[in-house]
Amino acid sequence: MLSSCCNCLSPRPFVSLPPNSRVSSRVSNPIRTKAFNRSLRFVELHSKSSIKKWKISCFRHEEESCSGEGEMEFVKGKVVEEVVELKSDRKIVEKKDFITSLRDAAVAVFKASEKPWTVPWSAETIIQVMLLWIAAFWFVGSWIIPFLAHASGFSKESLTYRAQALYSLLTDVAEGLAGIAILHRCLARFRPLPSDWFKFSLKGNWQFDVGLGCLMFPLVNRLSQVNLNLVPHLSSAPVVVSSVEQSIVARDPVAMALYAIVVAVCAPVWEEIVFRGFLLPSLTKYMPVWCAILVSSIAFALAHFNAQRMLPLIFLGMVMGTVFARSRNLLASMLLHSLWNGFVFLDLMK
Secondary structure, X not given: OXXXXXXXXXXXXXXXXXXXXXXXHHHHHHHHHHHHHHHHHHHHHHHHHHHHHHHHHHHHHHHHHHHHHHHHHHHHHHHHHHHHHHHHHHHHHHHHHHHHHHHHHHHHHHHOOOOOOOOOOOHHHHHHHHHHHHHHHHHHHHHHHHHHHHHOOOOHHHOOHHHHHHHHHHHHHHHHHHHHHHHHHHOHHHOOOOOOOOOOOOOOOHHHHHHHHHOOHHHHHHHHHHHHHHOOOOOOOOXXXXXXXXXXXXXOHHHHHHHHHHHHHHHHHHHHHHHHHHHXXXXXXXXXXXXXXXXXXXXXXXXXXXXXXXXXXXHHHHHHHHHHXXXXXXXXXXXXXXXXXXXXXXXXXX
């Protein structure tokens, strides 16, 4: 069995044919024809494939050039978008820097005023002092001084411009002294007071705070116009010309000088002692300093009994309260108050 398989697998002997025999020609012709046909087909296929390859390479070149142009346009668009984003980011950063600088300025302004005062008295004493001060202010100015003038045989309306100015000065001094007497009497049992109470000093950098406060004057003046628009003067109410305005119209220099003392000296001293010297520090026992500044400013505006000046007086009280809280010096708020009153007085003289 194995030998037969080997015989089957063994190569057969090669039989050579004569070259001139017909068999060889018959056999060789179809073989050559097939080989030739195969070579032609191979050449055709090769040429077609080369043409296809050339076409594909051309298409690829076109696609690459098109894709290159598209990529360039895409890159340009990206660059433009990035530039726009950078500009917008820069604007946002500048806006944040401005807001941050304002916040830092506000923090720097109120940083020195965060510490409350040491208040030895209670809310009962605070209310007592303020009510007695208002009552004394009204009683002295509306009853005692007119009664004394009437007892002396004259009235304010019959006086000359200079006499009316002197009358106003004496009345203001009497009201201020009565308020200080009440404050001295009510706080007598708490002596000695802490060192930062009712402090007057020329030392320190409080002049810088006063200068910053003066920069707020245009805003106070603007709030006056806004307040007049919100609360206009009633047409039915009679227009009263004050004695100050009458003396200004008359151009009496002595009368105007006396009124300038009342406006720029007396009023700032009395009002700052009560509202910034006493009320504001006393409120820090029950609320933060900034809240005490706001509440004392509202009380300061209400004490003027003028609805058409509420907004500017509240804001002005906040400015003076901030200056006082930073410097802990009544001289600073008094000077700022005096400068504002002097500015208003000069504006009336135009």
